Amino acid sequence: MNIDPKYIRELEQLVLRCKDxxxxxxxxxxxxxxxxxxGHMANSGFIYIGEEIIxxxxxxxxxxMALSNKIREFQNAIFEACGHKFVQLLIQMNSAGKIHIDFEFDNPKRWNMGPANYRAMRExxxxxFN
Structure with a gap:
């Protein structure tokens, strides 16, 4: 899949502006x-400080709307490149500037969290990053 790396940089910059x-x-x-x-977008996540998970x-x-709009734009670019729209997007970053992005196209509950799996999902x- 050939995706313009500008999306990764733009998503990174937007995440760094998030209040939390x-x-x-x-x-x-x-x-x-x-x-x-x-017509709907939601997110959840964690911030890691040593062993503390917030x-x-x-x-x-x-x-x-900046982050939601950029994710929709990214979703459309992925669709144009491979013919599928992702239903979940995972963004992982570290303070050294490394970023990893992963997609889920089929299972809209792959990374969902609830009482039964909350602690496991945090980890x-x-x-x-190696």
Whole structure:
């Protein structure tokens, strides 16, 4: 799949503007899952500071639609490249500037969290960069 790397850079810059990320200045890593449906988008995630794991959401206070709009644009670019729209998007980053993006095209619950799997998902989503 040939996708313009500008989307990765733009998503990274938008995530770094999110209120929860800005407020946790000592973060070491983060992970956000975006559920992307027709007419609706939601997200949840975690900020990692050492062994501490802080629940977080990705919202930009002064431009509430910027991240959602960029994700929709990215979803359309992926669709044009491969003919499929992702239903979930995972963004993982560390404070050293590494970023990993993953897609789910078929299972809209792949990275969903609930009482039964909340603790396991916190660790499963923790970024690991080698």
């Amino acid at each position: 990320v800005v407020s946790e200045q000592n973060w070491e890593a983060l992970a956000f899952v975006f559920d992307v449906n027709e 629940p977080a959401s990705a919202r930009i206070t002064d431009d509430k 499963q989503l923790r970024p690991v």
